[in-house]
């Protein structure tokens with residue numbers, strides 16, 4: 001289903017707002033917004049959305065704690081556990097001993113969720129009502145598909161379809177706009193190194209800029225028309241951030257970096 005890199009399938013800011021508006025026109029407003037916000041505002045992976053629990057929330061601190069292990073033997077966990085152990089005959093208990101777990105070790109993390117007005121209300125309301133995300137993994141992707149259709153068939157800045165994992169890429173840009181440093185973005189996204197974060201950001205920005213040059217008449221549809229954020233990095237962090245990037249990406253990224 002997914003083609004290419006997830007950042008190619010990220011909605012624009014305008015597109016994401018249309019998805020939220022579309023969710024408001026459905027009969028499951030809060031459930032759909034819960035999905036959109038977890039993926040698109042906070043950067044949750046589909047497996048994390050499917051296994052989120054009331055116990056992961058700390059309402060006072062405004063954070064969601066993603067644990068290293070949550071006993072589960074749903075169809076998804078059973079599939080992953082058997083694939084990982086290369087043992088097709090695991091018992092349900094054996095599956096529970098291994099799964100659910102985040103995709104990587106860095107996936108266990110703490111994610112603040114009180115960054116935007118509507119997000120805490122939606123997340124707390126749904127998790128208090130159901131204690132979990134009230135649907136299964138497969139239907140999350142389907143629900144995004146339905147919302148995209150309802151939003152008028154919106155596409156990414158690169159003319160690609162919007163997928164659930166593309167919303168995670170969108171979340172990266174939202175953290176950047178909220179002035180998270182690349183290090184903090186790595187932490188909240190569950191990446192083990194800064195390269196992934198900088199590549200996501202650089203590619204989203206550089207490619208959107210190229211597209212803007214081609215399509216001058218439709219500038220507002222792209223993610224980064226003008227830089228509107230600054231990263232505060234020290235000299236070493238800056239070198240670390242930029243060392244794997246091409247010259248063009250480097251130039252772009254440096255526009256965001258405050259010396």
Ligand SMILES: [Zn+2]
Nearest residue numbers: 072074077100
């Ligand atoms: Zn499971």
